[in-house]
Amino acid sequence: MPPQFGKSRTLQFWGAWCFGKDTSTKILLASYNDLIAGDFSKYTRDIISEERVNNESIIYRDIFPWVRIRPGTASVQRWALVGFYFSYLGCGIQGTVTGKGGNIRIIDDPIKNAEEAYNDNVLDRVWRWLTGTWLSRKSGRVIDVINMTRWSKNDPCGRILASKRAKYWKVLKFEAKKGKGLLCPEILNQEEYDEYSDPEVGMDKAIFRANYHQEPIDVLGKLYTHFKTYTKIPMDEEDNCVFERIINYTDTADEGNDFLCSICMGEYNGEGYLLDVYYTKDGMEITEPATAKFLNINHVNTAKIESNNGGRGFARNVKKIIEDHVELEDTEEISDEEREWSLVGIKWFHQTENKRARILSNSNFVMQHIYFPVNWSERWPRFFKDLIGYQKAGKNTNDDAPDTLTGLAEMISKSRPMAVSF
Numbered sequence: 199m200p201p202q203f204g205k206s207r208t209l210q211f212w213g214a215w216c217f218g219k220d221t222s223t224k225i226l227l228a229s230y231n232d233l234i235a236g237d238f239s240k241y242t243r244d245i246i247s248e249e250r251v252n253n254e255s256i257i258y259r260d261i262f263p264w265v266r267i268r269p270g271t272a273s274v275q276r277w278a279l280v281g282f283y284f285s286y287l288g289c290g291i292q293g294t295v296t297g298k299g300g301n302i303r304i305i306d307d308p309i310k311n312a313e314e315a316y317n318d319n320v321l322d323r324v325w326r327w328l329t330g331t332w333l334s335r336k337s338g339r340v341i342d343v344i345n346m347t348r349w350s351k352n353d354p355c356g357r358i359l360a361s362k363r364a365k366y367w368k369v370l371k372f373e374a375k376k377g378k379g380l381l382c383p384e385i386l387n388q389e390e391y392d393e394y395s396d397p398e399v400g401m402d403k404a405i406f407r408a409n410y411h412q413e414p415i416d417v418l419g420k421l422y423t424h425f426k427t428y429t430k431i432p433m434d435e436e437d438n439c440v441f442e443r444i445i446n447y448t449d450t451a452d453e454g455n456d457f458l459c460s461i462c463m464g465e466y467n468g469e470g471y472l473l474d475v476y477y478t479k480d481g482m483e484i485t486e487p488a489t490a491k492f493l494n495i496n497h498v499n500t501a502k503i504e505s506n507n508g509g510r511g512f513a514r515n516v517k518k519i520i521e522d523h524v525e526l527e528d529t530e531e532i533s534d535e536e537r538e539w540s541l542v543g544i545k546w547f548h549q550t551e552n553k554r555a556r557i558l559s560n561s562n563f564v565m566q567h568i569y570f571p572v573n574w575s576e577r578w579p580r581f582f583k584d585l586i587g588y589q590k591a592g593k594n595t596n597d598d599a600p601d602t603l604t605g606l607a608e609m610i611s612k613s614r615p616m617a618v619s620f
Contacts, residue, residue, distance in 0.1 A: 199372040200410045203385055205345050206238060206306055213286070214245040216302060218262030221279050224337050225286045226300035230310045232290040236274040238306055239288030243267060243277050292327050299337035305344045308354055312405045315349030315415055318587075318595035328354055348412040352587070356414060374410035386410075421561050421590045421600070428569040431473075432466045441466050444473070446493055446501035446542075447605035449598055450509040451479065458485050459581070459602040462496040463568075463610075470568045470610045477581040477599070482512060490519035493542045502605060505546040513546035520544075557600045558590065560607045568607060 199205050216223045225242075229235040247267050248257045258265070266280040278285040287298050291308050305328070314320045344355055351360070358367060374381050375391055394400045394410065404415040432440045441464035448460040460476040476492045478485060493501055493516070503513035523539035575582040584599040 200374040200381065200386065203382065209304055209306065209343065209345055210238060210241045211245060213242045214258060217246065217265050217279060217285070221265060221281065223302060224284060224300045225302045225304065226295060226298060226335055227288040227304045227306060228291055228308065228332060229306045230291050230308055232275070232293060234307065235288035235290050239286055240274045242286065291324055295331065295335045299335050301337045301339060302341045303336070305354065307346050309346060309349045312349065312408070312415060315353065316589055316591065317593045318352065321350060321352045325354060325357060347408055348414050349408050350414045350416050371412050373412060416587060416589060419589050419591060420586065421558065421588045422565055422586060424565055426569045427572045428471060429572050431464060431471055443499045444497055445606060445609055446498045447602050447609065448489060448501065448503040449602045449605065450504060450512045457596060457598040459598040460489055460492060461602050461606055462498055463606050465610055468567065468610065470606060472568065472570050472574065475578045475581050477578060486512060486515045487519055490516045494520065494539050498542050500543045502609065503544065503546045504549045506549055510546050513544055517544045553597060553601055557597065557604050560604045563607045563611055564603055567610065568603070
């Protein structure tokens, strides 16, 4: 539901109502920081302990007179009802909930804003805390509630709905406007809605759609909006492959968190057909022989390897491994597999152009002229995830997949015949 429409306030009243129905209820509340979680906890506590200001007003005790806050326990973040040691705890994401369990667990706004939603590291950190700490803090049968703006496909709601456990969850979604009808004109009228959505003076489109229509920003903010697929590589009438050449581009892992990404692609009529992907964080003692074999089994004609940050040594070693295997053909004691090795034209070069600029400027070519196997998401799931999730703006955890794909797009685009007008 959009901002200021009472999502959190409704959950605060609901928590108080749950205590009225069963005083043994234990509620855990987590938000993006301790301050917000403390306010949430305080408001629920204040609903229960409200004092009458006049004879006409109806307060909580008129409905649930048996619910009382236990004296001496009414702190902002943690408190208990009379007769119980613990009833309510509010904490920030990454906060401590050791020794506490709840039968109602509420997560309220775990992602602070769009900046965090664009940051894969933040999203991963929140998810690790929820799955590693939060899920274990339960007491008996549990009701879980997640209340949040749908910022990203990788936010907690997005990950849950993409998992096998999605069937256990109910989604309640309210858009600020659907068709011609506004959700609540008293809170957000048509004039305000038009102002917020105005591309010139209003909000960023992706942020507006996330806040007021619950559409994740990485749906609007992602660089690649679609990918073309194929079920069969180009063949002639006699079922012979018609690729003009098979090319490869390899980006070695620059830092510890980077992937080595190597992609083989067939080229035909200025179009690229992705054939195979090698995507790994393994060390060079593993990746050098594996890359050599990868180039060989895909019958690569030309391979380009970035020589930045150790890539030159990597390329030389891969080339030597291939040459050593080819030389074995002159001996008698070799396997059939070794006999099939052939020389690959390997070139290494120093990439001096800005990586992000290259990726952005070649993205349209990738979407228009590169074809992927129809089952590529199953064959290379991490490569698939890093490619479809790459954002035009904001921080991306890994850019190795789009960077390597861009390298191949550049190789193909430079070999395409120029259109000439007369």
